[in-house]
Amino acid sequence: MKRTVVPAQLNLAEDKLVLIDQTLLPNEEKFLELDKAEDIFEAIKKLRVRGAPAIGVAAAFGLYVCVLKSKATTVSAFKKEFEETRDYLATSRPTAVNLFWALDRMTKRFNKEDSKSVEEIKMALLDESKRILEEDQEMGIAIGRHGLSLLKPNMGLLTHCNAGGIATSGIGTALAPMYAGHDEGYNFKVYADETRPLLQGSRLTAYELHKAGIDVTVICDNMVSQVMKEGRIDAVLVGCDRIAANGDAANKIGTSGVAILAKEYGIPMYFLGPTSTIDMNTSTGEDIEIELRDEEEIGNGFGVRTAPKEVKAYNPAFDVTEAKYITAIITEKGIIRPPYKENLEKLFGKRF
Numbered sequence: 001m002k003r004t005v006v007p008a009q010l011n012l013a014e015d016k017l018v019l020i021d022q023t024l025l026p027n028e029e030k031f032l033e034l035d036k037a038e039d040i041f042e043a044i045k046k047l048r049v050r051g052a053p054a055i056g057v058a059a060a061f062g063l064y065v066c067v068l069k070s071k072a073t074t075v076s077a078f079k080k081e082f083e084e085t086r087d088y089l090a091t092s093r094p095t096a097v098n099l100f101w102a103l104d105r106m107t108k109r110f111n112k113e114d115s116k117s118v119e120e121i122k123m124a125l126l127d128e129s130k131r132i133l134e135e136d137q138e139m140g141i142a143i144g145r146h147g148l149s150l151l152k153p154n155m156g157l158l159t160h161c162n163a164g165g166i167a168t169s170g171i172g173t174a175l176a177p178m179y180a181g182h183d184e185g186y187n188f189k190v191y192a193d194e195t196r197p198l199l200q201g202s203r204l205t206a207y208e209l210h211k212a213g214i215d216v217t218v219i220c221d222n223m224v225s226q227v228m229k230e231g232r233i234d235a236v237l238v239g240c241d242r243i244a245a246n247g248d249a250a251n252k253i254g255t256s257g258v259a260i261l262a263k264e265y266g267i268p269m270y271f272l273g274p275t276s277t278i279d280m281n282t283s284t285g286e287d288i289e290i291e292l293r294d295e296e297e298i299g300n301g302f303g304v305r306t307a308p309k310e311v312k313a314y315n316p317a318f319d320v321t322e323a324k325y326i327t328a329i330i331t332e333k334g335i336i337r338p339p340y341k342e343n344l345e346k347l348f349g350k351r352f
């Protein structure tokens, strides 16, 4: 069986964090090499690297490349620098829990090794960041397999935003079953919501699915109801930025509207993400901080003024889909069905 290979868009090379600048896609494939905390912060904040798992991997590698340059000779001085850089990177974006999860893993690894020398701790941090990347890649493959078990050949699939290879370091989450199905000749017809205001659907999802040879059609966000009514959609697959302990799920703004429509039309609504996206310390979606972004992204997106300069815009970047609209949550560990509170606790306990 052939396997779709999504080219590495996020990695480490010669002590630099290397990533494709997603703000330039699909027009330009430009790679950035970063090793300064301010540049890594800016890349996350400005969505040059984006998507919950990719933000986590970038933050882990980013933290490593920053502290690698430290001239500290004592572990306590090195730890101070590590913590300052970590805390700074943690303020880049608030919603995706994977950022905090990855930084927390790096901290735990540091603490585990803190009786060793500074050089040995640096090597341990490199090892931990590589593990985060490798696990992310493996999780994508497992999510793809579990997700595919819910789908049939020739289905019409809808996705919102981009939860594909470029949102992770592997084959993605919501797009992973599409790649897995493509490898087995499933012949899916994928509809990609454009995803206003930053167009992750049309710029990124369409770009990577088309590149892989998957049939993809872009629709504007306000066409979802019509496209569902026409019977073109058999299942909706989306990613997630944080899933609360009761199953409420934060994802790109517009996802909750798609979920409400899916329920109305009797279409299954699946959220796909690694277990690092499940935050058992957040009890419901109401406790998830929603990032507010610059008004200019709406009225002056991509440098074109589409609303009068004097008029205000309101720009929440995420919304929360209530658990009652979610047919299943698909992780690398398997498929979780309602009741989510009980089933998430059974699977993961309170360890997140």
Ligand code: MRU
Binding pocket: 047, 050, 051, 052, 053, 096, 160, 161, 162, 163, 164, 167, 168, 172, 173, 174, 200, 238, 239, 240, 241, 251, 252, 253, 317
């Ligand atoms: O603002 P973005 O582009 O980082 O938002 C991304 C999403 O909402 C994705 O659907 C989510 O992070 C899952 S990516 C596997």
